[in-house]
Amino acid sequence: MTRDLICINCPMGCEMTVEVENGKVISVSGNTCKRGEIYAESEISNPTRTITTTVISAEGRPVPVKTAQPVPKDKISECTAAIKAAEIHLPVKVGQVIIDDLLGTGSQVTVTKTVQ
Amino acid sequence: MRDFDIVIVGGGPAGMAAAISAREQGIENIVIFERDSELGGILNQCIHNGFGLRTFKEELTGPEYAERYADKVRDMNIPYETDTMVLDISKDRVVTILSRKRGVEEIRAKAVILAMGCRERPRGALNIPGFRPQGVYTAGTAQKLVNCEGYVPGKEVVILGSGDIGLIMARRMTLEGAHVAAVAELMPYSSGLKRNIVQCLDDFGIPLLLSHTVVDIKGKEKLEGVVIAEVDSTNTPIAGTEQFYPCDTLLLSCGLIPENELSKNCGITLDPRTNGPVVDEGLETDIDGVFACGNVLHVHDLVDFVSEESARAGESAAAFVKRGCTPDDTAAIKVVPKNGVRYTVPAEIHTSDLLGDVHIRFRVTGVFKDCSVVIKAGEEELVRRKNRILVPSEMLDIIIKKDKLAGVNCDITAEIEEV
Numbered sequence: 102m103t104r105d106l107i108c109i110n111c112p113m114g115c116e117m118t119v120e121v122e123n124g125k126v127i128s129v130s131g132n133t134c135k136r137g138e139i140y141a142e143s144e145i146s147n148p149t150r151t152i153t154t155t156v157i158s159a160e161g162r163p164v165p166v167k168t169a170q171p172v173p174k175d176k177i178s179e180c181t182a183a184i185k186a187a188e189i190h191l192p193v194k195v196g197q198v199i200i201d202d203l204l205g206t207g208s209q210v211t212v213t214k215t216v217q
Numbered sequence: 218m219r220d221f222d223i224v225i226v227g228g229g230p231a232g233m234a235a236a237i238s239a240r241e242q243g244i245e246n247i248v249i250f251e252r253d254s255e256l257g258g259i260l261n262q263c264i265h266n267g268f269g270l271r272t273f274k275e276e277l278t279g280p281e282y283a284e285r286y287a288d289k290v291r292d293m294n295i296p297y298e299t300d301t302m303v304l305d306i307s308k309d310r311v312v313t314i315l316s317r318k319r320g321v322e323e324i325r326a327k328a329v330i331l332a333m334g335c336r337e338r339p340r341g342a343l344n345i346p347g348f349r350p351q352g353v354y355t356a357g358t359a360q361k362l363v364n365c366e367g368y369v370p371g372k373e374v375v376i377l378g379s380g381d382i383g384l385i386m387a388r389r390m391t392l393e394g395a396h397v398a399a400v401a402e403l404m405p406y407s408s409g410l411k412r413n414i415v416q417c418l419d420d421f422g423i424p425l426l427l428s429h430t431v432v433d434i435k436g437k438e439k440l441e442g443v444v445i446a447e448v449d450s451t452n453t454p455i456a457g458t459e460q461f462y463p464c465d466t467l468l469l470s471c472g473l474i475p476e477n478e479l480s481k482n483c484g485i486t487l488d489p490r491t492n493g494p495v496v497d498e499g500l501e502t503d504i505d506g507v508f509a510c511g512n513v514l515h516v517h518d519l520v521d522f523v524s525e526e527s528a529r530a531g532e533s534a535a536a537f538v539k540r541g542c543t544p545d546d547t548a549a550i551k552v553v554p555k556n557g558v559r560y561t562v563p564a565e566i567h568t569s570d571l572l573g574d575v576h577i578r579f580r581v582t583g584v585f586k587d588c589s590v591v592i593k594a595g596e597e598e599l600v601r602r603k604n605r606i607l608v609p610s611e612m613l614d615i616i617i618k619k620d621k622l623a624g625v626n627c628d629i630t631a632e633i634e635e636v
Contacts (some may be wrong), residue, residue, distance in 0.1 A: 114411030213279035
């Protein structure tokens with residue numbers, strides 16, 4: 102079985118053809134770099150995404166945050182809800198961890214902007 | 218009257234990169250004017266990731282990318298004045314600014330770098346029929362409201378145009394609990410990056426309707442819905458294909474226009490294809506000592522390209538100041554876009570006195586598969602680069618080596634050759 106994928110690692114968006122047998126990747130073509138291969142592998146076995154959103158601080162200001170490691174794609178909405186529910190107080194610094202292990206995914210949630 | 222060596226208009230990624238590079242070239246007396254209350258420009262509202270892979274070899278969000286440059290600006294003690302609007306730039310580089318602190322003030326600059334960015338085409342520029350109800354926003358306005366102000370503008374959303382900001386807002390509104398019914402795109406292809414279609418639409422099951430457009434906006438005080446119809450190959454709506462989508466929010470992502478009001482008033486010649494200034498290889502406009510970079514020059518898809526280009530503008534402006542503000546009077550050759558190449562930046566090159574290799578940046582007019590980009594001087598090929606696929610949403614960057622251009626004294630052409 103072959104699957105056509107578009108690599109989402111960078112804005113080039115390589116169009117890749119992936120050969121899959123019994124859920125295992127046999128070959129990847131069309132990628133420009135190694136990252137494409139890694140993406141194809143994970144997209145077939147366990148697709149993941151980085152979530153970026155905002156958390157409203159106790160002071161009422163939105164603070165942009167991201168999952169420092171990508172989380173399983175099928176958990177995007179649960180994870181987003183959990184991030185939204187986090188309690189944070191200003192000031193925050195870029196890189197500051199606000200959730201250490203997001204819903205057992207092993208991903209940290211970090212602040213992406215210094216807000217005074 | 219205050220005097221500066223280099224005045225930079227705009228404190229976004231372009232302005233900051235230009236300032237850093239000019240300072241690295243040894244120019245001390247620099248200032249950045251920014252109308253917002255902080256540095257960073259539009260990156261502050263682009264909280265999604267995907268920035269900086271070329272520059273930092275890692276994937277950053279917009280605010281993270283901006284903060285790295287803003288930190289560098291502060292580390293280098295480059296002065297910047299926020300909440301400051303530039304009102305006018307004269308041909309002899311007197312810059313009029315307005316700020317709450319200092320009122321209206323005139324400033325003399327040896328060189329000016331334009332880095333004002335761009336804005337989205339609003340509804341008025343699209344000629345969509347219907348009343349003007351509340352609930353119609355550009356995607357970027359919605360982005361600012363959601364990400365910087367903390368307000369979600371609606372619950373049931375339709376997006377017109379598949380530009381990157383529209384695609385990203387489709388995901389963003391979904392994550393914020395809204396339902397995005399569809400993204401309608403007039404062209405038979407998306408104008409956004411493929412990766413954004415995958416992770417912003419496909420991941421959430423949001424339909425992308427190619428060759429479709431909004432033909433009517435319903436509702437008088439408040440948006441009640443939009444009518445979407447299919448269009449034929451001449452972009453004319455096909456009768457009988459109209460479908461009503463009830464919604465409270467319509468986001469427009471229909472293209473960006475470089476923000477060149479200041480450039481026009483200054484008398485700078487604009488290129489009708491890019492809507493940005495006509496520049497040479499040093500990114501100097503046809504007004505001596507006025508340079509342009511970033512989205513005010515031509516709309517970029519990657520901020521990494523903006524930073525790189527702006528650093529060159531900073532370098533050229535520094536060279537202009539260092540040589541006593543004398544204009545480059547050597548003859549320039551033209552860069553002529555042909556077959557499939559829509560425009561090029563720069564539009565002309567002074568070949569006799571090059572600072573370094575020359576970047577030719579352009580977009581293509583349509584989708585081209587298995588083709589080559591060819592740059593020629595007369596019959597002589599300067600560069601040939603093979604591509605599997607070229608699409609109008611991607612900006613291309615071809616480098617011509619300095620020594621290849623040294624002896625060239627005829628116009629050069631940039632074109633696409635299909636195999």
